[in-house]
Amino acid sequence: MTVAEANEFRALCDTAGIPVTHQRLVIYQVLRSMHGHPSPEEVYERVRVRIPAISLATVYKNIHLFIESGLFHEVSLHHGSLRVETNALPHHHLVCTECKSITDIAADDLGIPVRAHRLRSGFLAQRYAVDVLGLCPDCQKSLP
């Protein structure tokens, strides 16, 4: 971790309007140092090396705070429980980042090509699942 990174974090917090704390700074630095898609538990393990007394709940709260403030994204909006897709037609999802509502949109209406093909990496693509993240009409009205 560098002084530059700490200053960067302070600037981000200033913009987001959240106070800087030692715990927050460490969680931020740990996240920046990690690769892939870590779980809160994994973040907690690493943060504990530097702050042994930290609580898992604090890690959760600050990860949520970072996500709300736009410092990080979550890998995919997860619903807290398994959900079954009952619409058998090819479609994608409009996900409102504000109210978390999920609306179907026919694949044709989105105009993203869906065809099985092999990517450069060797991955065999069979299906695209697209989440269009944004604001639903209702939330557009009720926001500044």
Next chain:
Amino acid sequence: MTVAEANEFRALCDTAGIPVTHQRLVIYQVLRSMHGHPSPEEVYERVRVRIPAISLATVYKNIHLFIESGLFHEVSLHHGSLRVETNALPHHHLVCTECKSITDIAADDLGIPVRAHRLRSGFLAQRYAVDVLGLCPDCQKSLP
């Protein structure tokens, strides 16, 4: 529920190589009759109307079975826990349906346009999160 639907289900089970049971048939019919993205709990509530003695665990097991067999999809491959995106560059995900691995792919390499715009439905699209579902190189080798 119709006789045709029951026969359709028998045919699907036959193809998938899973035995037909009364519970399975009812869960299938209930799913077919529902709209949107129901949770196992919601499915359970409806199935109980017809089979009061059914267990929630049975509903879970069969929903998973249906998903594995391809009769239904889950709304989004979710990890069972919150995951933080540590890659700050615009990218999407290659999700292997076999081993569940998630690999990043740069947005440019996928060639899907990402621009904020308003859809016909009035939804304000700000960002696309694309899951490319398919088979990773390893799983392609180890499958028939």
Next chain:
DNA sequence: TTGACAGATAATAATAGTTATTATTTAATA
């Protein structure tokens, strides 16, 4: 500097969602 307040944290209890276990029941088949 001190004192008071607001917000953040630590510890922990509680809850929700899911899975494992096991005895019993059912379906497939000889």
Next chain:
DNA sequence: TATTAAATAATAACTATTATTATCTGTCAA
């Protein structure tokens, strides 16, 4: 029909997450 493998019901256990609450920390006015 009898046998056996698999499915189910009941329930315990587990994991991920959130709520609660007492304590602590930093900030700002006197």
